[in-house]
Amino acid sequence: MLFEHKALVLMYHRVAVPDADIWDIAVSPENFEQQLQFLQKKGNVIPLSELVKGVADGKLPKNVVAITFDDGYADNFLTAKPLLEKYRLPATFFIASGNTDTEAEFWWDELEHTLLFAPVLPQTYTNMPGEPAYTFDLQHETQLTPAMQRVHCHWDACAEAPPTLRARLFYALWQQLKPLPHQAQQHLLQHIRNWAGWAYAARPHYKAMTAQQLRQLSQSPLFEIGAHTVTHAALAFHAKAVQVQELCENKQQLEAITGTEVPLLAYPYGNYNHETKAAAAEAGFTAAMTTEEKALRKQSHLYTLGRMQVKNRSGHDFAAQLGTWLNKR
Ligand SMILES: [Zn+2]
Known part of the structure; x- marks a missing residue:
């Protein structure tokens, strides 16, 4: 079995070929499609909310994987969505709502x-x-x-x-x-x-999704919208009241846009402290994702769930990366 009785959450950011990719967060559309083909054939891809429910109920499904995206780049809607739909694979999109409906770059x-x-x-x-x-x-x-x-x-x-x-x-x-x-x-x-002193013009292909695009995403039974703060705040650096405000405001904005409840959160930069976990619970989230590379377990803490960052690799190399990763954890 590919996932060896483990439950795994994948983390993507962009499906694009940007001008530069110094943080290694962009997967090209070709590689993304190959990765999806592999996942469709070998993996049992389920919505993140189902996986989280499994952890919460102590009945974690095995051999499963969930797909997530952070930040809310427009290429998630324009490029990733049609490919996910082609292969009928569910995904969750964590949105930093401060850039919604603006031309600004992050x-x-x-x-x-x-x-x-x-x-x-x-x-x-x-x-x-x-x-x-x-x-x-x-x-x-x-x-x-x-x-x-x-x-x-x-x-x-x-x-x-x-x-x-x-x-x-x-x-x-x-x-x-x-x-x-x-x-x-x-x-x-x-x-x-x-x-x-240069006349800076925001690049259209670095834009965030619009409210209209977020609404459309959330209306598909395949997709879920999650929270990622308003300003992409590195939460642990801020007072707890600021953390709660970032989380509540983001949740309200996304719920107003989509008309659906937003129960899941991903910490920007994977950054959190003990107050952040409490703030997430106070703001009404049922679970939160970090960027710590670990598989999910029955006894995983709901507010520090791990993920694996997917690199820009072909389907073949992606499979190898998954294999190595799963052996280690
Ligand atoms: Zn982020």
Whole structure:
């Protein structure tokens, strides 16, 4: 049996071929289709809600897998949905609702585009007054060269140190931005935009799903909408009241859009602390997903369920990755 009596949740983000994929979160449509073909043939794919119910009731189904998507990129609707429908496979989409019905990119995409791909940047970056003192000299890297562009396109930020000065500055700013309260994050982003001084235009293929698309998704018996906070907050960095507010507001927004209950949550960045688990329960969620790589068990804690991040691999390599993964857990 493929899943060896285990229950497994897969985590996707994008089905697309983006300009760069430094976080390794995009699977190409071709590879995604091959992965689905494999899952349809070998796996028993069930809705995440059924799996969670199994954990809650102490009757976990075996040899099963659930498919999930985080963030709410428009390619989930435009590219992943038709393929999931073609193979009749269920999936759950966790949505950071702050970008719904806007043209904006998620902040990490805009930061990546600006720092790694702007044709020209000023030589010296300095934080705003009031921020921790931070200055960075880009030296000879103010102009983007074709060679530098190639290096950035192939950078795997999860596994490799920043390969250029621009990448070092990008990573330092990403680390500064991630834990900030939303307002402070927006301020610093605006400061970075002003500093970069390029006429930034959001890329249409980096957009989030619209409310109309979310509604359509939720109306299909195959698909479920889940919560992922409003602003994609790294919850553990915030006071509990802020965590509860992020979760309640996101849940209400998604329920208003879809007209259906939204009982499942995925923590942005997989980031949580003991207050987050309590906040999730208080906000009315019945279970929450992390990014910790572990299979589900009967005794799994409902607010720290594990998932496996799927990489951009062919069906054959995906099968091998699953095999290795399941052997380890
Ligand atoms: Zn996310």
